[in-house]
Amino acid sequence: MIELRSQQGETVDLICRRAYGRETAENLAAVLDLNRGLAALGPVLPTGTLVRLPDPPADPPRVAVVRLWD
Template sequence: MRVAARQGDTVDLICHRHYGRTAGVTEAVYAANPSLADIGPTLPIGTPVNLPDLTTQPAEAIRQLVNLWD
């Protein structure tokens, strides 16, 4: 998928908006767009960004429930 950067967009913000997370995704987007890092942290309006299809979800951290009165 290809998207265009909006005003004030960063790669992290685009990843969060499209994928719902940034962990492990931002690196994949930079790999799919090799020259994107040369632009700087804030992308100019209209900069095309290729978003790769990422089907694997990271394993959710399992939280242990702590009861104070056990």
């Protein structure tokens, strides 16, 4: 489990992006499940709010790269 404190002006989405490098609906749902009452704080979290995040998946999904030009 990862524990982070929110920085000024951060949302749960930005915390997921900072911790995992991206945010997904699954990540957001897992974070909100672990932190009951977090959504009640509003979209922008108070600075210094402790947020617990689940460990990232062992194998992150692969993203296909499309090249338009060689």
